[in-house]
Amino acid sequence: MQHGKYRFIVGFLALPLLIYGVFVISPFVQAFQISMTDWSGLVGTAEFVGLDNFGKLWESDDFWNALRHNVYMLAFVPLVTLALGLFFAFMLNVGGRRRKNEVVTGVAGSKFYKFVFFFPQVISITIIAVIWFNIYNPDPDDGMLNSLLGAVGLDFLQNAWLGEKSLALWCISAVMVWGHVGFYVVLFSAAMASVPRDIYEAALLDGAGRFHTFFRITLPLLWDTVQTGWVYMGIIALDAFALVQIMSVNMGGPDGATDVMPLRLYLTAFRDSQFGYAAAMGVAMLIVTMTFAVLTMRFARRERIEY
Amino acid sequence: MTTEEIEKVTERGPAASAGVTRRLGPATGRPSEASVLNVFSHGILVVWALMVGVPLLWVLWSAFKDSNGILTDPWGLPTVLHWENWSNAWNDANMGQYFVNTAIVVGGSVVGTMVLGSMAAYVLARFTFPGNRFIYYLFVAGMSFPVFMLVIPLFFVLRDFPGSSLLATYHGLILVYIAYSLPFTVFFMTAFFRTLPTSVAEAAMIDGASHTRTFFQVMVPMAKPGLISIGIFNFLGQWNQYLLPMVLNQQEDKYVLTQGLAMIALQQGYENDWGALMAGMMIAMLPVLIVYSIFQRQVQSGLTAGALK
Structure with missing residues (x-):
């Protein structure tokens, strides 16, 4: 039975490996090569320039501006998204009223809530961007958010939203939170469901309220999942391309207030044809992403609790 | 979907009756604190569900309105169903x-x-x-x-x-x-x-x-x-x-x-x-x-x- 084994292994692996090698691995390697050239896209015109592109990047105010916005999002979006996700998941799974014979219960209709909350996760980011572009319509009478605020007497909160320099980035961050909370509700719900009920029962018998149950039991037991979720959400916050491209005023505006690294890269490459320089931005993005992931894993590490 | 609905109904059954017995039982203070929390937690869940659901439903009802209606009265429901949007x-x-x-x-x-x-x-x-x-x-x-x-x-x-x-x-x-x-x-x-x-x-x-x-x-x-x-x-x-x-x-x-x-x-x-x-x-x-x-x-x-x- 062994004789056909290697032929079978090669036969099954060859095509997947070939496709993966050509379209993923080779571009990955080439990205580093291109980043050290002044390539403008024409065949045979790339000149080796060493680390010049990275030096240029280091001096570029535009790039630091874009990077700063990504870092703001990195600080804000995962924190809010995961906090809301944990809160809702706790409400759905443990926060229900106490019934006979059952110590910990979810609220009624938790399946329905999960269905709705998760919805933005399955629709395209372009659709989400168009929806929120309309919600943020700056017109005080015609804008969805503005007219709603006006209708409930909160006129003073009406704003130009995406047109307001100090607000635009936070408006886009809010959409990211909106779109991803449901994912974490479902993720944390699954993790909470695997926590044995008797732990909750014991806590309850000892007189722990919901507040204590959450911070002393649920959160420590879910820490691993929270940590992974943090890395996932951070990587999403380092992107933000589609939302900025479709929603923001003049792509990255007003006045550069919503510019982000991927948008810089895209415009540098496919509008200005400075492919070498753009590839250097890509490498810089890889470094930022990796640094973030490693730091999170390092600083968030705690002793793992087996249950 | 039907099994889900059944589950939802059965889920609601005991919870509702528990609420009744609680209200009839002696006031101990603890249940009322719990029900305040319950109203609060349910309230937040409902608010978030609306925040997610309404924008999505808005796309659906706007797909039957004309451009002018969408721009000038975004919250309004369609008065006439503009089916031609779909063929357009x-x-x-x-x-x-x-x-x-x-x-x-x-x-x-x-x-x-x-x-x-x-x-x-x-x-x-x-x-x-x-x-x-x-x-x-x-x-x-x-x-x-x-x-x-x-x-x-x-x-x-x-x-x-x-x-x-x-x-x-x-x-x-x-x-x-x-x-x-x-x-x-x-x-x-x-x-x-x-x-x-x-x-x-x-x-x-x-x-x-x-x-x-x-x-x-x-x-x-x-x-x-x-x-x-x-x-x-x-x-x-x-x-x-x-x-x-x-x-x-x-x-x-x-x-x-x-x-x-x-x-x-x-x-x-x-x-x-x-x-x-x-x-x-x-x-x-x-x-x-x-x-x-x-x-x-x-x-x-x-x-x-x-x-x-």
Whole structure:
């Protein structure tokens, strides 16, 4: 039975490996090569320039501006998204009223809530961007958010939203939170469901309220999942391309207030044809992403609790 | 959906009666604190559900309004049903063409991803050979590459492809989608094949089935739950893909739905046909909506599987 084994292994692996090698691995390697050239896209015109592109990047105010916005999002979006996700998941799974014979219960209709909350996760980011572009319509009478605020007497909160320099980035961050909370509700719900009920029962018998149950039991037991979720959400916050491209005023505006690294890269490459320089931005993005992931894993590490 | 409704009803039953007994019972202070919390927690859940649900429903009802109505009275329900939005979207805004393009590309790439991904995963999960671990980690590493870093070289890989350029072709996009779906598919399916018992495959081999036949006739049917989860995951991811087609598929007659919608949205202005845009968004969402409604559990478990160990 062994004789056909290697032929079978090669036969099954060859095509997947070939496709993966050509379209993923080779571009990955080439990205580093291109980043050290002044390539403008024409065949045979790339000149080796060493680390010049990275030096240029280091001096570029535009790039630091874009990077700063990504870092703001990195600080804000995962924190809010995961906090809301944990809160809702706790409400759905443990926060229900106490019934006979059952110590910990979810609220009624938790399946329905999960269905709705998760919805933005399955629709395209372009659709989400168009929806929120309309919600943020700056017109005080015609804008969805503005007219709603006006209708409930909160006129003073009406704003130009995406047109307001100090607000635009936070408006886009809010959409990211909106779109991803449901994912974490479902993720944390699954993790909470695997926590044995008797732990909750014991806590309850000892007189722990919901507040204590959450911070002393649920959160420590879910820490691993929270940590992974943090890395996932951070990587999403380092992107933000589609939302900025479709929603923001003049792509990255007003006045550069919503510019982000991927948008810089895209415009540098496919509008200005400075492919070498753009590839250097890509490498810089890889470094930022990796640094973030490693730091999170390092600083968030705690002793793992087996249950 | 019906079983869910039944569950919901039975769920509500005891909870409601518990509420009644509590109200009739002696006031101890604790239940009232609990019910205040309950009202509070339920209230927040309802608010969030509205924040998510209303914008999505807004697309639906706006798809039946005219442009003027959408712009000047966004909250108003349609007074007359403007069905022509849908045909305008399908024909004039080319959503029909984009829908067909998307269906061809995603159809091809989902099938390709599943076949190639599970083949590779099966070999990596069940056979020991030199280089097994290396190939496995090579695939898994792909999950952490930022796609943005890869799009520039990828553009030239496709442009300068031996033979003819793969830019703005169905097969080019299909190959790229497969390549970028392989890391997670291989990762997930390798773990899944490991959980399946070895005895059935061994029995098939003893009965004289070849490795290939054992895989397709014994292992694939056994792996069906895993294949469905990851298949849905890939379908959703590829149907909604925006960055890759935007860079690699810049020819209007080859656009996929996400590109078409973004193009219409980016040409904003009052002369724009907003009704058709809303109907177009509904058309783009419809397949996803159907899949999500039917396979809610698999969708949720499939999409979150990567984050749970």
